[in-house]
Amino acid sequence: CNIERFLVVGEGGIGATLKRIPHVVKLVQESGASFVKAAQPADLDQAGLIEEDKRYRKELASRNAAKAAAMGTSKAAPASKAAPAAAPPAPPAATAAAPAAPATAEPAVGEGKRPAPEGAEGNAEKKPRNEQETAMLGRMLMQGVVRVLQNRAKNNQGALPLADLETEFKELWKVPFNVKEAGETDALSFLRKWPAK
Incomplete structure (x- = not known):
């Protein structure tokens, strides 16, 4: 329709x-x-x-x-x-x-x-994520990284240095590359969880 x-x-x-x-x-x-x-x-x-x-x-x-x-x-x-x-x-x-x-x-x-709920004014107190949400966020984050790499390949830019990953991710997606949301401490350990990608 x-x-x-x-x-x-x-x-x-x-x-x-x-x-x-x-x-x-x-x-x-x-x-x-x-x-x-x-x-x-x-x-x-x-x-x-x-x-x-x-x-x-x-x-x-x-x-x-x-x-x-x-x-x-x-x-x-x-x-x-x-x-x-x-x-x-x-x-x-x-x-x-x-x-x-x-x-x-x-x-x-x-x-x-409709108006935002009363508790939604400040996002200072975020709810803790459960394992399922963390896994889902990890998959989404990895899909975002794959798209960044695909765009680089399409533009013949070559390999992406790990130090530039956060910047290019933010440029493409307009959100920070936050591996902590996916339950990891740094980008390298996050990427090692996804060897097939």
Whole structure:
């Protein structure tokens, strides 16, 4: 399904995902079958759809600010600055299907993010890893090293000095080469665990 390239489909399925963008598409049940219909007129161009998306985002922000204010959370203050704008009327009734609509609706996906758990503010206290997680991280780290070496071979750069492994790994993956996460103390002992690679 092409729409899955633009929207993250979770456990609720494609129907639950499409319900998150009611300003773009509507799910309709007719004769026991589900259909997707456009929530906007068929003559709406891309610029108009982008404007509708902005309007919907503002509406969501004001609703979320109202919820936060009702619950008395600290998020109410910054979000309430967007709330004074009056809520625009509901989108027009469904018409024909809009094939290009999901492609422009990608930014709306992040609107429904839930807040981080209370203990997630600081990562100073990391949970200790069990053997299974450590083994998995080791495999992932080794796959990353293999990719670094494959890129060097593809670019005819030759052998990689062990001293440069950490730098090249970080350049390619944008994360540090942390063998401690994989249960090792240094890169050489980590690499020796994977002689077949």
